[in-house]
Amino acid sequence: MSKLSIGVSKHDHLQGKLNAACSLVEYGDYECPSCGEVQPTIRSLQAHLGNRMSFVFRNFPLREIHPWAEPAAEVAEFAGSQGKFWEMHDLLFANQESLDESTFHALLEKLGLTDSGLQLARSSGTAKERIDADFTGGIRSGVNGTPTFFLNGDRYDGPTNYESLVTLMEQVLISNGD
Template identity: 45%
Template sequence: MMESELTLPINSNRDHLLGPQKAPVTLLEYGDYECPYCKQANLIVANTVQQFGNKMRFAFRNFPLSQIHPHAQHAAEAAECAGAQNKFWEMHDILYENQQALEDENLLEYAKVLELDMSRFQDDFYNHTFALRVRQDFLSGIRSGVNGTPTFYINGMRYNDSWDQETLTKTLRDIINKNV
């Protein structure tokens, strides 16, 4: 069977990362802010990150399915705009928590809630400063065999199993134990 491998390695200069660089396991998610399954996955990932502490690193890349999720692209760009002001993860969580309200005006409101520099945020948002970045995430996903949202990679290999809490935790624990 063909194994799908991550073609664009995790890079701390471009990727949004949680956890230490030397963690034995890196979990990467390709996700879409308007995808209900990604919303579920976000809670599971949050638990997992908390559970494993400094033993794991988490990374998120954008994979907006714009044909079925008309707000996903702008939401992804908004997260990147917040990222430029060091508030990526805060925006990331707000977007999933408010998945039913992802109009442009909502996105601007969330930026205000996060007390971002609004003139900079609006400049970046309306000029689509990060559209190319989102596109690069998306294309890297296609090349790596992303097959829907969410798609996870564990240490650079596509994870094909279920991402329910129990299975994901067990898989990560097994890898961590092997590497210790």
């Protein structure tokens, strides 16, 4: 079983407490259908486990097969720089079948963000640096597809349905004394 090579930190896109008893890290791609399908499961896990769980999303755009994954990640990172990462994250997955520049424009507008701000972020390269750092960390952790999950630092390759994940996470909580 492979391990997460870069531990969760305050620099991650994190929902929940940094030191939560269950830490779920996803390496994902905004154009990946399987990543889109698992998002409702993650929300259900968060609702069920509350502050006992944290969730981290890291970018792993599969550039060769998903041409809009990296531009979508840039949009998410730009939104994140404006304090709206999770709102954009959810919107990108909700619109993943129609990712293109016009969709990005509409989503930016919906969140009160500007195309010119996105273009500035793209030209500065900061979003790309973050995406590349996530991707490299994923490679170092043995990620080779999306979605790839790590639970408390250990790679999880089992089923990603709610029942399987909640059972596993509750077992982790019990073994941790929570």
